Amino acid sequence: MTHVLILDTGEPVPYQLNHRPRLSVGLKITATGLVVHAPKRIAQAELERILLKKSAWIQKKLAGLSANPVPAMRWQHGEDLLYLGNSMRLVIERHAQSKAVRHEPGVLQLALPVPQDTKLVARKVVAWYKKQALQDFTRRLQIFASKLGVSFASLALSNASSRWGSCNSRKQIRLNWRLLQAPPHIINYVVCHELAHLKEMNHSAKFWATVASICPDYKIAEKELKSLSASLHRLKA
Numbered sequence: 001m002t003h004v005l006i007l008d009t010g011e012p013v014p015y016q017l018n019h020r021p022r023l024s025v026g027l028k029i030t031a032t033g034l035v036v037h038a039p040k041r042i043a044q045a046e047l048e049r050i051l052l053k054k055s056a057w058i059q060k061k062l063a064g065l066s067a068n069p070v071p072a073m074r075w076q077h078g079e080d081l082l083y084l085g086n087s088m089r090l091v092i093e094r095h096a097q098s099k100a101v102r103h104e105p106g107v108l109q110l111a112l113p114v115p116q117d118t119k120l121v122a123r124k125v126v127a128w129y130k131k132q133a134l135q136d137f138t139r140r141l142q143i144f145a146s147k148l149g150v151s152f153a154s155l156a157l158s159n160a161s162s163r164w165g166s167c168n169s170r171k172q173i174r175l176n177w178r179l180l181q182a183p184p185h186i187i188n189y190v191v192c193h194e195l196a197h198l199k200e201m202n203h204s205a206k207f208w209a210t211v212a213s214i215c216p217d218y219k220i221a222e223k224e225l226k227s228l229s230a231s232l233h234r235l236k237a
């Protein structure tokens with residue numbers, strides 16, 4: 001699950017927390033950012049205290065990461081994917097007839113006659129993300145639209161390289177399917193942002209107050225989204 005560490009400088013650092021049967025806390029920096037392995041029973045406050053002691057190391061490593069572009073997807077067996085803020089492993093199996101895609105917690109499994117067909121792998125994985133995104137985003141839009149007392153006309157998925165969402169005067173909302181990789185609270189923020197535009201078609205103080213009314217932590221979510229942006233764009237359509 002993705003958590004956020006707030007450094008002494010106030011800078012939010014999203015990290016992936018994996019509980020493992022181990023006694024100490026381990027840190028590593030991967031293509032998608034900071035990954036923490038921690039014992040199952042550690043309290044969150046204790047864990048954050050340990051992480052804060054390693055702030056200097058984390059900042060140095062992350063600075064190095066942002067200096068280097070996120071490694072491109074190779075669309076091979078074993079590839080690390082992100083789904084709702086959790087890591088998900090791409091498993092590709094050879095199968096003569098089947099081209100099924102199966103999702104289990106932590107695993108996206110593809111059956112293909114030719115597992116090395118990276119173009120087909122990419123197409124199938126992206127199609128899976130888009131299908132899930134449409135369901136997931138629709139549900140979130142419905143929940144937050146009713147909280148805000150607004151109604152939207154339609155949802156379409158976008159493939160934009162620079163925008164996460166948009167909304168027009170016809171109440172049509174577009175959301176980038178790559179957001180499905182982000183933690184739920186970040187998707188919620190983008191959903192709330194676009195829905196708030198149904199009341200305020202601008203970025204005035206009134207608009208941000210509307211966002212805050214259904215998404216109080218929007219400022220942190222916005223910063224996190226910026227810091228995750230490069231890794232979310234690893235998936236190309």
Ligand SMILES: [Zn+2]
Binds near residue numbers: 193197202203
């Ligand atoms: Zn906006």
